[in-house]
Amino acid sequence: xxxxxxxxxxxxxxxxxxxxxxxxxxxxxxxKLEDERRKLQLRTEELQARRNALxxxxxxxxxKGEDASAVLAQVAGIGDEAKANEAALADVQQRQSDFLRVxxxxxxxxxxxxxxxxxxxxxxxxxxxxxFDFPVKDHVDVGVGLGGLDxxxxxxxxxxxxxxxRGPVARxxxxxxxxxxxxxxxxxxxTEVYVPYMVSGECADGVSSLAKFKxxxxxxxxxxxxxxxxxxxxxxxxVRDEIVEGSRLPLRYVCHSxxxxxxxxxxxxxxxxxxxxxxxxxxxxxxxxxxxxxAEAHEQLTGHAEAILRKLGLPYRTMLxxxxxxxxxxxxxxxxxxxxxxxxxYREISSCSTYEAFQARRMQARYRNDGGKAEPLHTLNGSGxxxxxxxxxxxxHFQNADGSVTVPPAxxxxxxxxxxxxxx
RNA sequence: GGAAGGUUGGCCGAGUGGUUUAAGGCACCGGUCUUGAAAACCGGCAGAGGCGCAAGCCUCUCGUGAGUUCGAAUCUCACACCUUCCGCCA
Numbered sequence: 001x002x003x004x005x006x007x008x009x010x011x012x013x014x015x016x017x018x019x020x021x022x023x024x025x026x027x028x029x030x031x032k033l034e035d036e037r038r039k040l041q042l043r044t045e046e047l048q049a050r051r052n053a054l055x056x057x058x059x060x061x062x063x064k065g066e067d068a069s070a071v072l073a074q075v076a077g078i079g080d081e082a083k084a085n086e087a088a089l090a091d092v093q094q095r096q097s098d099f100l101r102v103x104x105x106x107x108x109x110x111x112x113x114x115x116x117x118x119x120x121x122x123x124x125x126x127x128x129x130x131x132f133d134f135p136v137k138d139h140v141d142v143g144v145g146l147g148g149l150d151x152x153x154x155x156x157x158x159x160x161x162x163x164x165x166r167g168p169v170a171r172x173x174x175x176x177x178x179x180x181x182x183x184x185x186x187x188x189x190x191t192e193v194y195v196p197y198m199v200s201g202e203c204a205d206g207v208s209s210l211a212k213f214k215x216x217x218x219x220x221x222x223x224x225x226x227x228x229x230x231x232x233x234x235x236x237x238x239v240r241d242e243i244v245e246g247s248r249l250p251l252r253y254v255c256h257s258x259x260x261x262x263x264x265x266x267x268x269x270x271x272x273x274x275x276x277x278x279x280x281x282x283x284x285x286x287x288x289x290x291x292x293x294x295a296e297a298h299e300q301l302t303g304h305a306e307a308i309l310r311k312l313g314l315p316y317r318t319m320l321x322x323x324x325x326x327x328x329x330x331x332x333x334x335x336x337x338x339x340x341x342x343x344x345x346y347r348e349i350s351s352c353s354t355y356e357a358f359q360a361r362r363m364q365a366r367y368r369n370d371g372g373k374a375e376p377l378h379t380l381n382g383s384g385x386x387x388x389x390x391x392x393x394x395x396x397h398f399q400n401a402d403g404s405v406t407v408p409p410a411x412x413x414x415x416x417x418x419x420x421x422x423x424x
Numbered sequence: 425g426g427a428a429g430g431u432u433g434g435c436c437g438a439g440u441g442g443u444u445u446a447a448g449g450c451a452c453c454g455g456u457c458u459u460g461a462a463a464a465c466c467g468g469c470a471g472a473g474g475c476g477c478a479a480g481c482c483u484c485u486c487g488u489g490a491g492u493u494c495g496a497a498u499c500u501c502a503c504a505c506c507u508u509c510c511g512c513c514a
Binding site for chain 2: 054060068243245366
């Protein structure tokens, strides 16, 4: 959520910042809520102050054994009036909060303006798409050919957008997650965490807007619990309602978890294979940092995600998302896109964002700065990486003419020494 | 599912209707002392919000929400969460 102080102090700057991402801030509605709130708050507090002062007099008089009926007569009626005003104030504050919580973050100035993915800017590229001297298959043909990918059984169990993995392909999937955890914990300084795969609505609204995006989530029937669409949901909420000592920052967590998404708005997209599923695994990296360190941490975290692809030998490019392609809570996002020979295209395999204080304000996550004051910390996260899509990239990039797949050297230790997956 | 106990500031903890302006301690910050450090001593120290040029003043918050009252951390009701025990269970 945006800083309401900033809205009061410099509304034009907020309006201009949001306009860059195509969001029209309703100035008139905000001003109306502000005026109403201010009036009610002043009146309410005045009444409360009067009631408190008079009640104190009653206490003093009764303590001395004197007659308090004159003061009691004065205070009569103030209580009811105060209560009516309190209720009206609570109502307008709720409406103001509802209004603010569906407003997206303001993009950082260096984020390019644009309306769609076509306006994203490539910032770097690593590796060369492999040249094949045989007809390239996509991951579905490679995986099914190996007997390791089975969408028919998955459909029988759960319908579309699920997959079943078998044998060495299932193990390769596990090896990828293990490898990523290994690199992030041993080389990048993250602490591994295991978390609930369901979170409360309050947690969901802490990282994004539940009101806006609840259709993208799977909700448990009759309970205020949602299946997590990413480990960002539980992990970022570690610091919800906390004041973290400044000396403990930065906090760095890595979490391997399944992710559940309804893909409500993507009915026709990527229906083939395991690119877009209702359930997929992801290794997520999360940081909580001091505000002055967040820009640097964002670059670093993006580099941590890229490192996985380099170690695997998978070509990729890194895109700076334009204002129109960014997520609701993000101030700046890099997408890492891996080369998929089967699609002859770069496809998103990681999204690395800095939220600055946007999520922290929603979550009431603060740290104690050097002056001893509590202020919102900054949160960041990125996929490091999406395991399912990494499996897709490995199957396609390392496929051989005979239908086998070479295991990337970095993964061999996690495959029990197996260097090549062949049809059995 | 049943029963009992509990929830107070960054942490621990006192507080059963009115000088409570939430005691005291720990941690933290500043200072005195010291070659330096520790100890000791002195001082500071919750959060959110409003009004104000400012100094400052005011309001709210003792798990959450209602209620009783002139006045609630304290009394009543509901709910959430935690702990322990019983039952069930991977």
